[in-house]
Amino acid sequence: MRGLLVFGRTGQLATELMSLAPDATFLGRDMADLNDPEGCARAIRDAAPCAVINAAAHTAVDRAEAERDAAHRINTEAPAAMARACAASGLPFLHVSTDYVFDGSGRTPRSEDAPTAPLGVYGATKLAGERAIADAGGQWAVMRTSWVFSAHGTNFVKTMLRLGAERDRLTIVDDQIGGPTPARDIAAAALAMIRAMLDDPAKGGLYHFAGAPDTSWAGFAREIFAQAGLTPEVSGIPTAEYPTPARRPLNSRLDCTRIGTDFGIPRPDWRKGLAEILKDLETGQ
Ligand SMILES: NC(=O)c1ccc[n+]([C@@H]2O[C@H](COP(=O)([O-])OP(=O)(O)OC[C@H]3O[C@@H](n4cnc5c(N)ncnc54)[C@H](OP(=O)(O)O)[C@@H]3O)[C@@H](O)[C@H]2O)c1
16 A cells, blocks of 8 residues: 555564555654654654554553553654644544453453553553544544464464473463454454545544454463364463463453444454464465
8 A cells, every 4th residue: 555654564463564565664663763752753744645554562561561651652652643743744543552441340342432441551551542642633543452463473372382382281361351363354454444544534533353252361272272283281270370560351352343334344253364374374474
């Protein structure tokens, strides 16, 4: 997609955007550091694009607890500066956020209008970013997604493939429930949304997008092992038995009705995305 500017080049989402939209311009950390929000705004003005997607973020959920200032600059101030620069130039801006804006209470899927209450610094800084983007006054879309995986970078699938080959038995959290989401499907959805926003300046807003069906991390692991032909025994454990610096929401179910209604984008079946990724990894793509 010529004229599209993307912040991020090496992350899971940026890599998939690059394969689907090779004509777009991708700015890595060396060309646009999100620690410098005004530099990001300048990069937009200099590139004079037709639309902007932010695929970069401080995604290290546990490290963010100790890196509050950096997480705030990268997840709040930088997207805010991007959104203001886009608003000033009349460009559609699409940003990606997270299920971690919620506290994870209850057992039902949350809609975009459900009350937010992040449990940690990562979720709080992402939520503040969402709000600043909405306040910037331009045409914007924020897509909240969850449990992102791909053939690239570090993610749960890659970790399970390694551990499943090394160990006979694994204990995995089974009381956090959410939708694993292939980065490739997020990239395809983001591009469809930005095209629709270019066609219709009234389009935009806050959207949920996650893979289906909802499962636990243990359920996700069992499917990875089944598809990869690995046979470790998986025992489910509660989150309380796997302490981490940042608390995670137990209920990460996202109601994705709105993105279907407004953009015609359905929830993807993550098991199909997983099969494609395993094939990519096998053939070294
Ligand atoms: N991963 C998940 O499970 C998950 C879940 C829900 C929502 N999300 C959201 O989905 C979006 C995409 O996530 P992802 O999984 O693709 O993340 P990722 O693989 O961790 O990639 C993050 C990207 O951000 C870049 N970045 C970090 N700090 C930067 C800085 N100071 N300046 C410039 N670039 C910087 C990284 O660049 P380097 O490679 O140079 O570090 C990397 O390319 C993010 O908005 C994330 O919050 C992710």
